[in-house]
Amino acid sequence: MSGADLLARAHLPLAALVIVAGIGVAAASRDLLKRLLGAGAAMLASGAHLAAIAPAAEAGLAAGLLALAAIGLGLVALVRIREAFGDVDGRRILAGLEDDAVSADRDA
Amino acid sequence: MTDPAAFIAVHGADILTIAPFAVGAALTVAPHRRLGALVAAATGVVMLGVAAGVAALGGPAVDPLSTGALLVLAPVGAAGFVAAGAVLAREVDRRTQAVALGLGLMVLAAAFSAVTTDDVVTLALSLTATAVLGAGLTALAAGRNRAASAAAFTAVLVALCAGALGLFGAGLIVGGAGASDLLAIAGAGAGGAGVGIALLALACAAYAGLAPMHGWAADVAASTPHGTAPIVMIVARVAAFVGLTRLWGLSQLEPASALAEAFVVGGAALGAVGVAAGSIQAIGARDARRLAAHALTAQFGCALIGLAAGGVDGAMAALFVVAAGAATALALVVGAAAARPQLGAAAPMSALDGLAAQRPFVAAAMGVAAFGLTGAPLTAAFLGKWLSVEAALGRGWYWAAALIVAASFAAVFVAGQIIERLYFRERSAQIGPAPAGALAFAPALAASMAVTLAFGWNGAAPLEAARLAARAITGAP
Numbered sequence: 001m002s003g004a005d006l007l008a009r010a011h012l013p014l015a016a017l018v019i020v021a022g023i024g025v026a027a028a029s030r031d032l033l034k035r036l037l038g039a040g041a042a043m044l045a046s047g048a049h050l051a052a053i054a055p056a057a058e059a060g061l062a063a064g065l066l067a068l069a070a071i072g073l074g075l076v077a078l079v080r081i082r083e084a085f086g087d088v089d090g091r092r093i094l095a096g097l098e099d100d101a102v103s104a105d106r107d108a
Numbered sequence: 109m110t111d112p113a114a115f116i117a118v119h120g121a122d123i124l125t126i127a128p129f130a131v132g133a134a135l136t137v138a139p140h141r142r143l144g145a146l147v148a149a150a151t152g153v154v155m156l157g158v159a160a161g162v163a164a165l166g167g168p169a170v171d172p173l174s175t176g177a178l179l180v181l182a183p184v185g186a187a188g189f190v191a192a193g194a195v196l197a198r199e200v201d202r203r204t205q206a207v208a209l210g211l212g213l214m215v216l217a218a219a220f221s222a223v224t225t226d227d228v229v230t231l232a233l234s235l236t237a238t239a240v241l242g243a244g245l246t247a248l249a250a251g252r253n254r255a256a257s258a259a260a261f262t263a264v265l266v267a268l269c270a271g272a273l274g275l276f277g278a279g280l281i282v283g284g285a286g287a288s289d290l291l292a293i294a295g296a297g298a299g300g301a302g303v304g305i306a307l308l309a310l311a312c313a314a315y316a317g318l319a320p321m322h323g324w325a326a327d328v329a330a331s332t333p334h335g336t337a338p339i340v341m342i343v344a345r346v347a348a349f350v351g352l353t354r355l356w357g358l359s360q361l362e363p364a365s366a367l368a369e370a371f372v373v374g375g376a377a378l379g380a381v382g383v384a385a386g387s388i389q390a391i392g393a394r395d396a397r398r399l400a401a402h403a404l405t406a407q408f409g410c411a412l413i414g415l416a417a418g419g420v421d422g423a424m425a426a427l428f429v430v431a432a433g434a435a436t437a438l439a440l441v442v443g444a445a446a447a448r449p450q451l452g453a454a455a456p457m458s459a460l461d462g463l464a465a466q467r468p469f470v471a472a473a474m475g476v477a478a479f480g481l482t483g484a485p486l487t488a489a490f491l492g493k494w495l496s497v498e499a500a501l502g503r504g505w506y507w508a509a510a511l512i513v514a515a516s517f518a519a520v521f522v523a524g525q526i527i528e529r530l531y532f533r534e535r536s537a538q539i540g541p542a543p544a545g546a547l548a549f550a551p552a553l554a555a556s557m558a559v560t561l562a563f564g565w566n567g568a569a570p571l572e573a574a575r576l577a578a579r580a581i582t583g584a585p
Contacts, residue, residue: 012283015276015279016276019272019273019276022269022272023269023272023273026265026268026269027269032261035265036261036264036265036268039264039265039268039269039272040268042268042269042272043268043269043271043272043275045272045276046271046272046273046274046275046276046279047275049275049276049279050229050275050276050278050279050282053279053282053283059229059230059233059275059278062233063233063236063271063275066233066236066237066240066267066271067268067271069240070240070243070264070267070268070271071264071268073240073243073244073247073260073264074261074264074265074268076247077243077247077250077257077258077260077261077264078261080247080250080254080257081257081258081261084250084254084257084258085254085258
C-alpha cells in the first residue's frame with residue numbers, strides 16, 4: 001500500500017482523533033492559550049479532512065483560512081486579556097467579569 | 109418582467125451574499141472615517157430592497173424558507189446599520205468605526221449565504237464566518253470595555269470548535285452521500301452521512317446559542333459594540349437557527365429513521381433546556397442586552413419544541429416564534445443602545461430607569477417588546493407560543509406545553525422589571541441624560557413595534573409564509 005493510499009484511508013480517523021482531542025483540550029484546560037490552540041487544531045483538522053475529499057478542496061482552504069484568522073484574533077484577544085486581567089487563567093477571568101458586571105450596576 | 113427584475117429573481121441570493129461582503133471587505137481594508145456609516149446604512153437598505161424583490165418575484169434563487177429568513181434578517185440588518193451610525197462614533201474611534209461597520213456587513217453577507225444556500229459545506233463555512241467575524245466585531249470594543257476581549261476570545265473558541273464539528277460533519281456528508289447538495293443527499297441519512305448531519309446540526313445549535321451552549325452568546329451580546337449588536341446577536345443567531353431548521357427537515361424525510369428520532373429527542377431536550385434556562389437567566393440579568401440574549405434563547409427553545417413536535421404545524425410554529433423573537437430582541441437591543449449611559453460601554457438595567465420621560469418612543473417600543481416577551485395577546489409572540497403549545501399538545505407532550513406556559517409567566521417578571529424601570533423610576537444623575545441620536549433608532553424600533561403589534565392583530569400573512577416554508581422543508585404537499 002502506497003503512502004498516498006495509506007493517507008487516503010487514514011485521514012478520516014486521524015481528523016476525528018485530532019478534533020476530539022482538540023475540543024477536549026479546549027473544554028477542559030484552564031490555560032486560555034492551550035484552549036485556543038486545541039480548538040484551532042480541531043478546526044484545522046476538519047479543514048484538512050474537507051480538503052482531502054473531492055470536490056471540496058476549495059472549501060478546505062477556506063476553512064483553513066477561517067481557522068487561521070480565528071486563531072490570530074484569539075491571540076490578539078489573549079494579549080488584551082493579559083493586559084486587563086493579568087494572566088490567562090480562565091477562572092480568574094470569569095471572576096473579573098463578574099466584578100465588572102457588579103461594579104457597572106453599582107456605578108449606574 | 110423587466111430585465112433587472114429577472115436578474116434579481118435568478119441571482120438574488122448571489123447579490124445578497126456578494127454585494128455586502130464586497131462592500132464590507134472594502135470598508136474593513138480601507139476604512140473611510142466619514143463615508144463608512146453612510147455606505148453601511150445604504151448597503152443595508154439596498155439589501156433590504158433586494159431581499160424584498162427576491163421575495164416578491166419568487167424565481168429559482170431561493171426557496172420559501174430562505175425567503176422567510178431573508179424577510180426577517182434583511183430588515184434587522186438595514187435598521188441595525190441605520191442605528192449604528194449614531195452609536196458607534198461614541199464607542200470606538202472613527203477609523204475603527206468604519207472597520208466595525210465593514211465587519212458587520214460581512215456578517216450580514218455570511219448570514220444571507222447561510223440561509224439561502226442548499227449546500228452543506230457552504231452552510232458550515234458561512235456560519236463559521238459569521239461567528240469569526242462577530243468575534244472580531246466584539247474584539248473592537250475591547251479598548252473601552254475590558255470584558256469585550258474575554259467575550260471575543262470565547263466567541264473565537266466557539267467558532268473554532270463548532271466550525272470543526274460542522275466542517276467535519278459536512279465532510280462526512282460529502283463522503284457518505286457523494287454530494288453536498290441538500291436535495292441530492294435527501295434520504296441518505298444512514299451511516300456516515302447521518303452522523304455528519306447530526307454533527308452539522310450540533311454546530312448550528314452552538315452558533316445559534318441554543319442552551320446549554322448559550323453562555324457565549326450572552327457574553328458577546330453584553331459587550332459587542334452597541335452599533336452592531338443587532339447584527340451579531342440577532343442576524344447571526346437567527347441564520348444559524350434557520351440552518352438547523354433546514355437540517356431538521358432533511359432528517360425528517362425518513363420519519364422512522366434513527367436520525368429522525370435523534371433529532372426529535374435532541375430537539376425536545378435542547379428546547380426544554382432553552383426555555384427553562386433562557387427564562388430564568390433573563391429574570392436575573394443585570395444588563396439589558398444580556399437580558400435580550402437570554403430572552404432570545406428562550407424563544408429558540410420554544411421554537412425547537414415546536415420543531416421537535418413534528419409536522420408542518422410544528423415547523424410553522426417554530427418559524428413564527430423565531431421571527432417574533434427576532435422582532436422583540438431588535439427593540440430591546442436598539443432600545444438598550446438608545447438608553448446606554450453617556451460613559452461606559454455596558455447597558456446595565458439601571459440605564460432604563462426613567463427612559464419614558466426622556467425618550468417616550470424608545471420606551472414605548474421597549475414596552476411593546478416586553479409585552480411580546482410574555483406572549484401577551486395582541487402581540488406576535490402570543491400567536492407563536494399558541495402554535496407551539498398546540499404542536500406540543502398534538503404530540504402528547506403535555507410537559508412541553510406546560511413548560512412554554514410557565515416560561516410565559518416567568519417572562520412576566522422580566523417584562524414587569526422593564527416596564528417598572530422605564531415608567532416608574534427616575535434616571536439617576538450618574539448615568540446622565542439619554543444620549544442623542546434617537547432619530548437613527550426610529551426605523552428599528554418602529555419596525556419591531558409594527559411587526560409585534562400588526563402580526564399580533566392579524567398574523568395571516570406571516571403564518572402563510574411560515575406554512576409555505578414549513579411545507580418546503582418537510583416535503584409535505
